[in-house]
Amino acid sequence: MFRIIPLIICCSFIGLSVTAQKKNDAFQLHIRKAVSPVKIDGIIDEAAWLQADVATGFHMILPMDTSAALLRTDVRMTYDDHNLYLVVENYTSGDGPYMVESLRRDFAFLKNDNFIMFMDPFDDQTNGFAFGANAAGAQWDGLMYDGGKVDLSWDNKWTSVVKNYPDKWVFEAVIPFKTIRYKKGITKWGINFGRNDLKTTEKSSWAPVPRQFPSASLAYTGNLVWDAAPPPAGANVSLIPYLLGGMSKDYDKNTPTKYRRDAGLDAKVAVTSSLNLDLTVNPDFSQVDVDKQVTNLDRFELFYPEKRQFFLENGDQFSNFGYTTIRPFFSRRIGLGGVPIRFGARLSGKLNKDWRLGVMNMQTGKQEETGLPAQNFTVAALQRRVFSRSNLGFIFINKESINYDPSKVTDKPVYNQYNRNMGLEYNLASSNNFWTGKAMLLKSSSPNKTGHDIAHAANLQYTSKQWNIGWQHEYVGRNYNAEVGYVPRQGYIKVAPQITRLFFPLSGPVLSHGPQVTSTWFFEETNMHRTDNETMLNYGIVFRKRNTLNVWASNTYIKLLQPFDPTNTGKDSLFTGSQHNWNTVGADYVSKPQSLFTYALSARYGGYYADGTRLMTNTELGYRFQPYVSIALSANYNNINLPKPWGNNSFWLVGPRLDVTMTNTLFFTGFMQYNGQQKNMNLNTRFQWRYRPASDLFIVYTDNYLPEPFWVRNRALVLKLVYWFNI
Known part of the structure; x- marks a missing residue:
């Protein structure tokens, strides 16, 4: 019986993945080249705005998705040779302050009065970009993947202003074409606009979205229709160097104070209008938030999410391959625990409307304390869109120890010379998003481990307004080994x-x-x-x-x-x-x-x-x-x-x-x-000054204490300056 079920699910995937017309194809916003300069000030008085088409008549998503939105929202868009412009009038009702958490970037969507634009510049209903702001002016931006998820770790250069009026708040933004990726020559983009208003508890969108799905669902976008093909973004090279100084002391080991003087460089190169090369030399992640601790009563290794931006940005092809507890690639295996990262490169993006590519190579240095040799990590992922919104993916992961000789480290932990994984994955997303699922097959290869080295899993889920029905099964062989992954159980x-x-x-x-x-x-x-x-x-x-x-x-x-x-x-x-x-x-x-x-x-x-x-x-x-x-x-x-x-x-x-x-x-x-x-207490403080778009000054102070008796275990202070150059 168990062997029959995977076959039934896989056959169901094929039957459900049929090509269909986009649900909201009739919703169209025409965008024309600006007839005048646009000033980003929250005031709609330029000729370019007065002559632009208006997207209005929003539809309610919550509390119910069966009526028009109670609050009026008007959206206009235009462009010039270098930038895309957006202005939004968010009308309100009643007195009282707007509901916002703070001015922090990438706020929680449901806890703020906000407006967000969801953009699908390949019109593939799978990948895109999101830009928005809350009613106090805090920005929100991210990369979209899997048809409706948003990776908020992505930060890039764009400018916006929010201006408040008695009956509305206006959000105006300019997004350089160099900031986004899009297919050259395409004149129709998928687009939708979402709004959240806490006073009325109303969530709404321009093109209607069923209430069981997020307003970011790219299956339900309307169309942004260009009067001419968007201008080429042109050469786009960004250099992001950092300078760092710091000091740390380990009181547990009673060692002398260590002083840090460091520098490194990230670079972003637009290989094409939709394919990006990221390079890093001597990266540093000292400004990243510390992990949120938990009381560990589990029999297996706990999962802590990745927070380092180089690994998060555009990394969904790598990190989302597999399931929650069957991840063949988990980037936290690279460069943590005192292991230095020397350099790395990642090529990622879209080859065309149907193909996505992701290739990453990272080199770490030798760790003297444990005898861990220098290691090289390579990950390659290729994804092909099939049917309307589904895709077929391939992944290859290789971890290789450099100049590895186990005879020289007999008194220290011995690590495998290599570990390799490869796999295939089919992701199902029906045209209306009611059916979703995944089927996956992985094989590992390590020295002295043969047989029972396969992992397989599949799930199928049906989601309607009234019903959510799902099935998932997994098989992990006792010799399946993903040293660069997260598979806590075999x-x-x-x-x-x-x-x-x-x-x-x-x-x-x-x-x-x-x-x-x-x-x-x-x-x-x-x-x-x-x-x-x-x-x-x-x-x-x-x-x-x-x-x-x-x-x-x-x-x-x-x-x-x-x-x-x-x-x-x-x-x-x-x-x-x-x-x-x-x-x-x-x-x-x-x-x-x-x-x-x-x-x-x-x-x-x-x-x-x-x-x-x-x-x-x-x-x-x-x-x-x-x-x-x-x-x-x-x-x-x-x-x-x-x-x-x-x-x-x-x-x-x-x-x-x-x-x-x-x-x-x-x-x-x-x-x-x-x-x-x-029996530990830790303190982490961080000051951040974004003195220019995407350029920051960080001051980070951390302490660890033994609570009984109260005693300092270690502490550190870091000052880091980051600057973003566009060439």
Whole structure:
């Protein structure tokens, strides 16, 4: 039976991937060359704007998608030989201030009054760009991929202004053609405009989008029709050097203070109008946010997201290949843990409307402390669009140790000379986005590991307004090895069905509600014996004010495949083969985003390993003095009661955070974390001054403390200056 299911799913993929006309093809905004210069000031008085066509008559997405938007929004666009221009009049109703979090770039969409443009310059309904702002003027930009996801790590040079009036706020922007990528000669781009207004709790778009999908869904764009082909972007080379100075001291090891004087360079070269070459020499990522800590009660390696911009920008072809726990490539394997990156290059973008290419090569240096040799990492991905919105992808990953000789490092960890992975992946996206899915096959190659080195997974999901039905299965062989990936578990077969049903009251405070059932099963690869199973029943309620409530109950069964300490504190371990079963109940509540004071509460109580019990509570509080100051506090508490030798264990994880946005170019962030399980407290502060577009000054200070007794473990101070040159 299990072998038949993948075949059924793969056949379903082909049947669902049919070419169809774009849903909102009738929505057209004609764009003409500007008849006058345009000044970016939020005042619509230029002849170019007065003669431009207007996109208006927006459609409501939330609370319901069956009517016209209550608030009026007017959009105009024009261009000249070098730039694309946009101006938007966002009309409002009622008195009171606009709802915004802060002036920080790339704000949370649902927590701000905002306007965002979603642009598909290849008209392939899969990839594009997003530009927007909130009502206080904070910018929002990102690369679009997978038909409706936005990578906010992408920053580039463009300018905008927001001006407030008694009855509206106006957003005006200029986007250089050099900033974006588009196919030469194309005269029709996919485009849509999305707006979020918290006072009325209305989310709307120009071309209508069903409420179950994000307004960024490229399957539902209208058309931007040019009066002539957009001008070529021309030569586009950017140099981004940095200078860095800093100092650090390790009090644990009582070593002398270390001083840093460093420099490096990034370069961006537009090979074609849609293909970009990124180069980096001696990169530094000291300004990146520290990882958000968690109380670790898991049997397997935890996943921490990548935050370094060089790896994030346009990296979806690499990082999105696979599944959450079957990632053949995970960029955090490169250059962390004290391993220096010497240089790297990435060629990425579109070859034409149907083909995408991504090639990356990174070189690291030798790490003396562990004996890890210098290593080279190569990743190559090729993607071909098929049918209307689906694609077929190929990936190859190679990690190679340079001048590797294991005989010279016998007293230190020995690393494989090489590790290679290659795979194929089919991504399904039906023309109306109701059917989505993925089928994937991977093979690894390492010294002394042969056989059972395959990984396969597939899923199929149907999403309508009332129903969300999905199926996923996975197989990972016991010798499958992805040293540059994230695959925390080997030697298993997994099956995970889920179903959700939503109901929509015609009136009252509740917008939607309904049950969800999920069940996840793990089996041993060799004999199909069950090792894990969790079945959960959840009932969710979404209120019209956008606050949410979920209550749930679950049953968990685990058979340990290796010894495990259920407190992860280094105490005694439960033995291999022991079986554990328990029930848990829980609830989660998130407050409405319109309030200046927001909060999220969650709690769970139930059984645990070895007939123990576990109580977990989590609280997230936030208050904003908009738009300048935002204060947040997260507190997580776990109480685990087990028989001896573990006994009663309580773990606190507390993290206050302060965000100050003095202007939309001056930012300060202070973040502290106390982790009772790891007995560590850390402080991270960062000052950022964006003194020119895409050019920054960073001052970063970090501290780590031992809380009992209070003692400094290590601290560091870094000053970094980045400048963006366009050649």
